[in-house]
Amino acid sequence: MQDLVTEFRTDDGVVHAVDGVSFTIGAGQTMGLVGESGCGKSVTALSIMGLIDHPGRIAGGHIQFEGDDLVGLEFDEMRKIRGKEIAMIFQEPMTSLNPVYTVGDQIAEMAQLHLHMDRKHAWQHAIEMLRTVKIPSPEKRVFDYPHHMSGGMRQRVMIAMAVSCTPKLLIADEPTTALDVTIQAQILDLLRDLQREFQMSILMITHDLGVVAEICENVVVMYAGKVVEEAPVRGIFNTPQHPYTEGLLRSIPHLGMTSAAKLAVIRGTVPSAMNWPPGCRFAPRCNLRYEKCVDDPPLFDVGGQRSACWLCESGRRATSKRSVKAGEL
Numbered sequence: 352m353q354d355l356v357t358e359f360r361t362d363d364g365v366v367h368a369v370d371g372v373s374f375t376i377g378a379g380q381t382m383g384l385v386g387e388s389g390c391g392k393s394v395t396a397l398s399i400m401g402l403i404d405h406p407g408r409i410a411g412g413h414i415q416f417e418g419d420d421l422v423g424l425e426f427d428e429m430r431k432i433r434g435k436e437i438a439m440i441f442q443e444p445m446t447s448l449n450p451v452y453t454v455g456d457q458i459a460e461m462a463q464l465h466l467h468m469d470r471k472h473a474w475q476h477a478i479e480m481l482r483t484v485k486i487p488s489p490e491k492r493v494f495d496y497p498h499h500m501s502g503g504m505r506q507r508v509m510i511a512m513a514v515s516c517t518p519k520l521l522i523a524d525e526p527t528t529a530l531d532v533t534i535q536a537q538i539l540d541l542l543r544d545l546q547r548e549f550q551m552s553i554l555m556i557t558h559d560l561g562v563v564a565e566i567c568e569n570v571v572v573m574y575a576g577k578v579v580e581e582a583p584v585r586g587i588f589n590t591p592q593h594p595y596t597e598g599l600l601r602s603i604p605h606l607g608m609t610s611a612a613k614l615a616v617i618r619g620t621v622p623s624a625m626n627w628p629p630g631c632r633f634a635p636r637c638n639l640r641y642e643k644c645v646d647d648p649p650l651f652d653v654g655g656q657r658s659a660c661w662l663c664e665s666g667r668r669a670t671s672k673r674s675v676k677a678g679e680l
């Protein structure tokens with residue numbers, strides 16, 4: 352993705368949801384996309400899927416996928432890629448499962464459409480996919496309607512649908528937020544197994560830095576429609592370079608915290624996407640801001656990480672002593 356700009360024209364003004372975002376996901380890689388509510392994570396994902404509808408539009412940039420620029424692709428061409436080459440799973444499965452069809456019908460339909468299977472083979476494929484996502488007795492469950500299943504099972508069905516055409520890229524938008532922690536762990540294990548089996552790339556969108564530590568290799572941190580930091584997962588936890596990333600990490604409770612210890616908070620709130628502050632967008636909330644922050648910082652290279660903070664202009668910033676170990680999350 353290069354300089355992606357996605358905006359929504361509303362009666363109240365233009366919402367600059369994604370404002371010049373660039374990152375690359377390698378084949379077979381898992382990239383985490385994190386950031387506070389409203390920073391543009393879902394809009395980034397929907398832009399890749401070609402699902403930005405009126406009043407939204409991609410106003411600039413490129414999304415290169417296997418040699419094609421997805422920006423500006425004809426509707427029919429995008430339909431061939433969506434579901435087949437790039438698939439997406441959402442936080443709440445009921446928004447993408449159709450309540451009036453059995454789960455078998457819904458997976459089989461994908462196979463008929465994209466893999467050109469006849470009805471019989473597509474139905475068999477649906478059973479196989481339910482087995483792949485470890486749903487017990489798939490020959491029976493294939494006849495279930497979504498509302499007959501638990502939340503965790505429905506999420507598995509959605510994953511089965513998403514991977515049924517062995518996509519090259521799977522986008523998972525908060526796939527475990529609505530689930531309890533035991534089921535969440537199972538779903539993450541499943542995604543990891545499927546990734547290995549199908550050699551997919553995964554874009555994992557999450558609020559949860561625990562999920563990031565668990566499954567991502569690289570992480571993009573977004574703030575106010577922009578990328579503020581990009582780094583291998585170890586770098587994000589051990590040597591965060593952007594004050595916002597550091598703030599996110601310090602706001603995680605950890606075992607061994609005394610009852611007197613208070614969680615650090617990032618003061619203030621995310622500014623409005625209709626009216627981003629000038630210069631560094633994080634500056635109004637940043638304890639480290641100085642004169643330079645009235646200018647918009649580019650992403651600086653700092654030893655394998657990228658950080659959009661002026662303090663990183665001449666190299667790595669010394670960050671707080673207590674780094675967060677993945678095991679603490």
Ligand SMILES: Nc1ncnc2c1ncn2[C@@H]1O[C@H](COP(=O)(O)OP(=O)(O)OP(=O)(O)O)[C@@H](O)[C@H]1O
Binds near residue numbers: 367368386407
């Ligand atoms: N259809 C729309 N019309 C107008 N504004 C929109 C639309 N969809 C998203 N936005 C705005 O775009 C910005 C980014 O939204 P987005 O859904 O990408 O946030 P997010 O990072 O996914 O947040 P969350 O963590 O809450 O899911 C927000 O200000 C949101 O209000």
Ligand SMILES: [Mg+2]
Binds near residue numbers: 393
């Ligand atoms: Mg979202």
